Amino acid sequence: xxGITQSPKYLFRKEGQNVTxxxxxxxxxxxxxxxxQDPGQGLRLIYYxxxxxxxxxxDIAEGYSVSREKKxxxxxxxTSAQKNPTAFYLCASSIGRNTNTDxxxxxxxxxxxxx
Amino acid sequence: xxxxxxxEDQVNVAEGNPLTxxxxxxxxxxxxxxxxxxxxxxxxxxxxxxxxxxxxxxxxYGFEAEFNKSQTxxxxxxxxxxxxxxxxxxxxxxxxxxxSYIPTFGRGTSLIVHP
Numbered sequence: 001x002x003g004i005t006q007s008p009k010y011l012f013r014k015e016g017q018n019v020t021x022x023x024x025x026x027x028x029x030x031x032x033x034x035x036x037q038d039p040g041q042g043l044r045l046i047y048y049x050x051x052x053x054x055x056x057x058x059d060i061a062e063g064y065s066v067s068r069e070k071k072x073x074x075x076x077x078x079t080s081a082q083k084n085p086t087a088f089y090l091c092a093s094s095i096g097r098n099t100n101t102d103x104x105x106x107x108x109x110x111x112x113x114x115x
Numbered sequence: 116x117x118x119x120x121x122x123e124d125q126v127n128v129a130e131g132n133p134l135t136x137x138x139x140x141x142x143x144x145x146x147x148x149x150x151x152x153x154x155x156x157x158x159x160x161x162x163x164x165x166x167x168x169x170x171x172x173x174x175x176y177g178f179e180a181e182f183n184k185s186q187t188x189x190x191x192x193x194x195x196x197x198x199x200x201x202x203x204x205x206x207x208x209x210x211x212x213x214x215s216y217i218p219t220f221g222r223g224t225s226l227i228v229h230p
């Protein structure tokens with residue numbers, strides 16, 4: 001899982017609560033990403049960031065928010081507006097901005113369960 | 116728009132036999148193609164990528180993939196499967212120009228290697 005850490009590994013949330021998933025990388029990468037993984041649906045992009053203090057919505061951004069105040073950190077908040085948040089969440093990073101040949105490096109993931 | 120398809124949800128192979136996991140893509144430009152592997156409850160690990168040059172790409176753990184432009188395919192192969200190869204495999208595509216630099220992932224193929 002390289003130099004990307006995600007915490008916690010497991011997270012339980014009650015309905016109506018906001019929760020924040022942590023993602024930290026020590027690879028000095030500019031770009032960072034958040035994906036959601038559901039069985040049989042592959043990876044779906046939630047948000048991505050190409051540079052500090054900038055981020056863009058992905059395919060399924062509704063009910064989620066992010067910040068990128070530091071190069072090494074890209075936390076994801078799952079808000080109460082996300083109707084079905086139970087899933088496996090993956091953070092990734094890659095070297096550059098707008099570089100199509102870059103390899104993505106993934107963290108170990110956080111499994112979120114709504115009770 | 117860029118897209119990638121993994122036509123098989125599951126591939127079963129006996130240990131010691133060759134394995135193939137299929138991937139096809141749709142493109143309006145030149146593709147950059149990636150294969151990742153995911154073990155249970157873990158993040159994705161990079162296996163190999165095709166950027167340009169030789170159509171046969173060799174990667175980690177004895178895997179290789181062949182880029183076939185006429186068939187728009189990038190199938191993952193290994194000459195002799197191991198039980199430890201059992202995992203979820205993802206194909207991803209990016210395009211060199213005219214499209215988003217954000218990769219698009221297939222839905223994944225579960226590889227099961229039987230002893």
